[in-house]
Amino acid sequence: MTAATPDTAPDRTGPSPGACPVVAEFARRAQAGPDRPAVVLPEETVDYRELAARADAVARALLDSRGEGSEPVPLMVLHPAWMLAACLGVLKAGKYYVPLNPHHPDARNRDLLARLGAALVVTDGAVPGRLPGRITVLSVGELDVRPGTPGEPGPAVAPDQWAYALYTSGSTGLPKGLLQNRADMRQNIDRHAALGIGPEDRVTLINADGFVAAVSNPYMALLNGAALVPYSFQRDGVHDLIDRLDAAGTTVYYSFPSFLRQAAAVSEGRTTDRVRLAYLGGESVHSSDVLAARRLFPAATVAVGLNSTETGLTRLRLIPPGAEVPDPVPVGGPVPGVEVRVEASPAVPAAVGEAGRIVVRSAFLHAAQWTDQGPRPLTEAVPEADSGTACEPAPRDFRTGDRGRLDGTGQLVHLGRVDGMVKVRGYRVETVEVESAVSAVTGVAEAAVVPYETADDATELAAYVVAKDPDLTDAALRRALSETLPTHLVPSSVLLVPRLPRTRNGKIDRKALPDPASGTSGTAVSRPAPAHTPAPAPGDGPDEARARVLGQVGEIWSDVLGAGPVLPGDDFFSLGGTSISALRVVSRIRKELGVPLRLAVIFETPSLEAVAESVLRELKGT
Template identity: 30%
Template sequence: FFANTLALRGDLSGNPSFETLLHRTRQTALEAYENQDVPFERIVEALQPVRDLSRQAIFQVMLALHPQFSDLQMPGISLRAEERLPESAKFDLALELTETRDGLSGQLEYALDLWDKESAEQIVQCLSTLLQSLPDTVECPLSQQPLLTAAGQYQLLTEWNNTAEDYPHDQCIASLFEAQAEQTPDALAVYFDGEEIDYRELDRRAEQVASRLVHAGIGPDCVVGLFVERSIEMISGLLGILKSGAAYLPLDTDYPPDRIAYMLEDAQVPVVLTQRRLLARLPETSACCMFIDDETSETALPPRKARNINAHHLAYVIYTSGSTGRPKGVMISHFSILNHLSWMQRTHRLTPDDRVLQNAPVSFDVSVWQLFWPLLNGAGLVVTSPEGHRDLSYLSSLIESSRVTVMHMVPSMLQALVDIVSPHTLRRVRDFIVGGEALPPSLLQDFSQRFDCRLHNQYGPTETSVEVSWHQCSADEDRLVVPIGAPLSNTRLYVLDRYFNLCPVGVPGELYIAGAGLARGYLNRPDITAERFLPDPFSDGQRMYRTGDLARWTARGVLEYLGRIDHQVKIRGFRVETGEIDTCLLAHPGIHQAIVVPWSSEQKPLQLVAYLVLKDPALQTAEVQVYLRRFLPEHMIPAAFVTLGALPLTPNSKVDRKALPPPTFVTRQRQAVPPRTSEEFALCEIWGLLLNCPEVGIEDDFFALGGHSLLAMRMVAMVRARLGVELPLREIFDAPVIVQLASRLAHYQAREEGSSPIGITPRDGNQPLRLSFSQERLWFLDRLVEAGVAYNVPWSLEMRGELQTAALEWAINQVICRHESLRTVFRNSNGTAVQTIVPAENESLVSQSVPEYALDNVLQTVAEYKFELQTGPLYRFRLYRLSAERHVLAFVAHHII
């Protein structure tokens, strides 16, 4: 062998000094040299490592140190070393160094599939910084060896964290909402299930709730429970709690009673705001129940006394999964929320014409900006029905009919939307925000190909006011990881190693968050608060939050999320501490040992798998699932259960997670019962495709086979596509077994087949019509100020070729005759504005010849025509002749029609 490769293992244990590491490496190298004649290929054959064509066996980083090679002169010949660049990389990284009179020179060879130029240059820069500092730091531990230059530190700490912005840091949510209600009292505030209320009415209802709470002794930093279904009452209840000075604690009505009872007790809630129909689902509690839908709540109360509420008082407490087996409450103050909402308004600016979809459960922190961002900026809030956020068919209809312009989904639900919903449904959506879990690059591409709206990837843990970073996605991004972006206003993001050193660009580390968005801490948990909220080493007197997330900076100054460093996972947008599920399982008398781990594959998204060692061999998976549902929400129920004789252990007696066997997601305790009816056949086939199950029987349970709410939504869409039946999503949860669900499906089929088309009764054209909410606003603005042109909608069309003017005039009159909105005027009837439709009359199309240079001026004149809403018409056509075969048709109409 001309040259042989030595595989050396570096020992960096114990955080040694560089000098100690040098001695260790020297000893390792000397021992290796004693066997240097053994061919490397023989070593590979003897070790038999798992072979992977994408990487070299045994090692992936090569170091070669060459002596200085000077030009060589010989009789009749001269030799000179020439640098020749390789055509392909043999290793992930290969560093070649050469000794020279001035020190070391060299080159770094890198695999283009793994590294870009900026990352390779960063490695060289770090190595150079390390070598230059060694004379002064050779005795320092490795954790104190510098890798960053002063310029590199400035970039990470200042340049990429230069986020200072003004925001209402001394205000409260309630006071800003009151100011907005006073500014736009008649504007649409909330739309829910066919009901619309304006800002004036919403403020009145919220004030009524606040008065009742204040008279019950509620004030600043009290925590009031909110146990209501999604509704207008939920919105007024939230605002009423904040007006009283208290913080709200959202209690998901789908949570198990034991979990709700713990949250109420832990937060020491004195009052729970609820609805009478939910009283039976509320666990026994010492808190006083106040019914927001009680008719007596409209009874006039004395005006509430103004409370001394400041921006540092609590706004809400949201409970998140806890590793100790109990959820922990995160406390967020007003100023933190307002910092986030101010950034959102600067970045995604809302106008009074915008409609924001409120589809997140109120226990999910994304609901915070969904609720308050539009209501503090005069936009409209479109609230989904209690179960509507899970039903894509319902959501599609609501998004389209309510003219939603801004919405949010977690990526797992977005995937279902991309697969099912037509592009036409989102045609009015301007900004689509995703967050709550990692956004796969393939989903970004699928979304960009189907929908024409901006997609934003936002990131943030519950311990901050919703989100802390943002990235506007681009369809032409070619990355293995979709970035989570750059920090938001007044937010600082650090990527640190285990010793709290800044990680260089491209180097993974733990993500820490500092700034105005941080939570106050965990309610009644000073120990965990001290563990997770640490002093900020880069800003005196400030705190930073330890996320447990792995991340790295890219050369473009944006962050990439790389996963977790602990056992916390995101399931359908909800943060889950697997330790909480472990604790719950171990409390079962029939279970000896248990561990829950995340698991995913190309066929299945990330799901939870429980590995069990049983005390009772007769214990069935179905029994364990029923037991868990008593204590845990649906997203924390494992999709598969694997029974083992013992859990595999590492040499340190810890559970060896890598040695756990792959799960089987179909755990059947009995033979599958074949289908009998057409409905059962259809459901078995659909479940087999959805759940990747080769055999499905009519007595199988959808959730026992690994189903969950997102797959249930896909199932509804597949039933609709295959059978033409609109099966309500709730039916799957109420009847999760095929034999039960097939019976209900047959009922819906019979009902749809037996129903006759709904008759449309012609209205009386002579009767005046009430204005829509948007029309009322425009009519009011027209009455308030002199008629202007701000709400004119101009349009023009250039026509080339021979034009038959008479035919065009006839066509325009036909359009006017057919569409009553063009013949509508707006008049005052007993103090109320009404629409009146006037009879159709043939109109002559005004035509005029103009030179081309004057066209812009005449079109501007048409666009600025001042309409009279009471007399009309509220449109105007004009035809301009540029030449014998070039004409421009100009049209303008008032936005009110």
């Protein structure tokens, strides 16, 4: 059954239609500085004129194919400039976009497309096979792009019409679609004004695998005339980050703290004075993260913010160079248009310094969850507030899943979550969704999934599995999960256990689960560490050289993963590898073999044999 379109749901009223505020501001920037760079890539620089022309081409094609009217438009576009153009084009056409990562399993993307009931998908070539229903595929490579020719005005839209839907991990065991409207989206960008981003800035657009979700960070740059510098962790790694930032003239660095930690760990003393602002968000920020940012960017002010998909930015703190770094690091003071309070219990304010649930209030807080029956509001009207106006809607409350406390100066300290949501490698993860997927694997009788902290302060997932199939292995389980879940949802540690501990009332006693830090199965047997194998000697023949490199790389894998002897066909991620451990492997190979191996090699060809072949080619200089 086709899902209900949110904008056709009953009882939606709002201000009069007009130009989309995001599209209108971008058009002004493109008109004022058409030759200014908008997206800076190693292979090309796309200026504002070209980006606007691409957006116009997308809007024309959508209106020609579908006509006017709000509807979801899934975007499966990997090229960063085209993805940004597609987002702007969908908004201009009066519709709302839904980013779907082409790197995620086909089965997952097909399911999301079916749940959306979308009639059309925009792509640059990457779509899952056997698309559900009769979905039209709009390829950006076939569009009529007309640089320098002003585009036709888009249809009028109301500020409370949806701008985008973003799928995140869900607490029901399925991905959760979150909707944001256009007015809220624009106001969230204004909340970043204290960062002072302007036309002379170049702002990083760092992502895990090359896919740009395009929610807030890109518009923070584009609506202020700045340029974006896309950077992919999996494709580009972190070893050459500082050199790449310098070469691109980057002035504003933005990333999750976990990415910064990895960059700092392999920087080997390299720094850049070009970066004036280092903005850390999306995860908890420690004092050590601020100090790491200062080592990499000596001239930078460090910005720390608190934000979420539902609320946007809610607090912001700027820490100038040389200023004292508190521990813990507060997430800041108020931002325009947002009030934050801490409640000891519902409607009962917490005292200064007392921990409680964080509640956000704003007139621009209309997030909703996608359902088959239409949107379900995630925020609550404030009973004592007036009805608001077209320019300033009535305020609404959102009870977050975050804990915090306010200090005597009004600074908010974030104290973690009160529910099952955690951040893994920068992604929102509901452990219930992962637990549901693990339990559905053939051969699993029962499962529990919990987050845990690794030795380097990263958060990963551990799965405790009671098997009904005696032949089930941790590697086989991970392989099965990788067919339906994105990599960040696949547990890095799988422990096969005879039973799960229970409390007196029969619930799983998660506090009594064994320590997952070893990352090995409870049924695994102790295996001897492989003997050291030297790098290929100059006189080695092809077979000898290949065997020696295979042994050397296998030893590094074994040591990093704690996996014992590794076979040539073993998959790095099936052995429990993560982005963090992949970085460690690449660092070891670079240091011990003198080979500038790219991190992308492990993600693109994750078998031991394939990685060893890449190392061998580098050693031979081919």
